[in-house]
Amino acid sequence: MTFRERLDRYWFEPARVRDLACLRIAIVFVLLADALWPGGLAQQLRLTLLPDEWFVPIPAFKLLMLPFGWGARPGAAMIVGAWMLAGVAGICAIVGAHTRWSLTIFAAANTFLLAHFYSYGTLRHPEAAATIVLWMLIATPSGGEISVDAMRARVAESRRRERFAPGAEVMSRDARWPLRTAQWLLVLVYLSAALSKITVGKAAWMNGYTMSYYLLLDGTGNQLPMSVALAHVHWITIAFAAVALIFELTFVVCVLWPRALPAYLTTGVGLHTGIWLFMRAPFFQLVGMYAAFAEPLRGEWRRVSGHERSEARVWTLVYDGYCPLCIRTMTQLDVLDGGRRLRFVDLERESARAQALVPRLSPEAMREQMAVVTPEGRVLRGFYAFREVSRRLPMLWALVPLMYAPGSEWVGTRVYAWVAANRARRLCTPSRGLLRACGN
Known part of the structure; x- marks a missing residue:
């Protein structure tokens, strides 16, 4: 294999679009949380009250404000509008509604707010990288x-x-390069931070007193007694400084050698969480970028645990293949089933297989209510089947507490029965000859 072929394979080998979607959700979530964090809008509005001499727009902000004049300064109304636009577009981007447009609008609004903040002299790399x-x-x-x-x-x-x-699993050549780019961008961010410590702080960074200073500064400013206490334990501050520097200098190792990923990502999450707890410095945008490592991390997990998806862990759904409502429901569940925990059996087209899975139920009974066969062979029907399936799909976990709340079984079974009884009249098309299969 030539160098060019290796390079093409590294950057453009087809990758799972689902991994790219996870990166989209993670990046938009952390940036949206930062924009909507309590006090964020108030801080932006306070900046608009500062004297004009304090406002030094960066080039990106000048470009965004170009319709209003080169170097124009926004007012409070424009800031509030951008903040509201970022909120709406960010939510749409997370759920993937008109994804490309919502990403574009959110990116523009979020960049506008960040560039406005940066135009008053404060530059922070976590938001910039994300x-x-x-x-x-x-x-x-x-x-x-x-x-x-x-x-x-x-x-x-x-x-x-x-x-x-x-x-089938959606793969794309255009899914690989964004994940690789995010990984190497993290390497550059961490390496930049490490080189700054070495060139600016020099040996003073490792003596522990620099870390003590920052712990005291942020601890007293944010009223964090634990930070103040840790600042007086010299060996702890030396350890914190050493771990941070080594982690930042060597982060490239986990990109080149995936076996080191679990250790590095665990250290990174712990490091950034500790920085937030003891210094109130939010670096969670970088943690959000860790989603770019989904594929190598998944491969490493399978290598270490020896875990492969087994047919013994599969849940089988038996559904009425001639009912539009059932077809739509199975399609939606399949889209949400990222772990491929579900298998589907069409009662009308695979009747022998369906009868073998659920021998105690007649075809008429299975048409009335969806049946689910657990990996242990237990059969669940109707509302109870949907509730158990929801527990296996992370995207539906938000509904699970509601379906286990007091009174939920009474309501759920009756709503399911009502929909099942009325679906033929509401959802089937007589001209296509589906009424018999839908229960009439």
């Missing part, structure tokens, strides 16, 4: 998985075909 990744995601198929767009496209395809077909 914002670069955000703009990069606009040019990628990140909305092809874990998104409203993907769900809508799959449902439309099932409706057109008038049957459900499980989807």
Whole structure:
């Protein structure tokens, strides 16, 4: 294999679009949380009250404000508008509704707010690195998985075909390079921070007193007694300084050698969490960028644990393949099933297999309520089947507490029965000859 082929494989070998979608969700979430964090808008509005001499717009902000004049300064109304726009577009980008447009609008609004903040003399690299990744995601198929767009496209395809077909893993050459770029951007950010410590602080960074100073400064300023206490334990401050410097200098190791990923990412999460707890410095944008390591981390987990997806862990859903509501529901569950924990059996087209899985139920009974066969062979039906399936799909975990709340079984079973009893009248098309299969 030539060097050019190796380079092409490294950057453009097809990768899972689902991993890219996870990066989209993580990046937008951390940037949106930073923008909407309590006090963030108030801080931006206070900046608009400062004298004009304090306002030194950076080039990016001048470009964004170009329609209003080169170097124009925004007012409070424009800041509030951008903040509200960032909130709405950010939520749409997370759920993947009109993904490319929502990413573009959120990136513009978020960059506007950050560039406005930077124009008063404060530059912070965590937001900048995550914002670069955000703009990069606009040019990628990140909305092809874990998104409203993907769900809508799959449902439309099932409706057109008038049957459900499980989807294959979505792969794309355009999914690899954004993940690689985010990984190497993290390397540059950490290396920049380490070189700054070495060139500016020199040996003073490792003597422990520099760390003690920052712990005392942030501890007293933010009223953190634990930080003040730790600042007086010299060996702890030396250890903190050494761990931070070594981690930043050698982070490139986990990019080149994936076996080191678990140790480095665990250290990174602990390091940034500790910085927040003891110094109130938010670096969680960098933690969000760790989502770019989903594929190598997954491979390392399988190597260490010896864990592979087994048919013994599969949950099997038996559904009415001639009912549009059932087809749509199976399509939606398949889209949400990132771990491929579910298998689907069409009662009408695979009747022998369905009867073998659930021998005690007649086809008429299975048409009335969806049946789920657990890996242990236990059969669940209707509301109880959907509730157990929801526990296996992370995207539906928010619904699980509601389905286990007091009175939920009484309500859930009756709502399910009502929908099942009325679906033929509401959802089936007589001209296509589906009424018999839908229960009439």
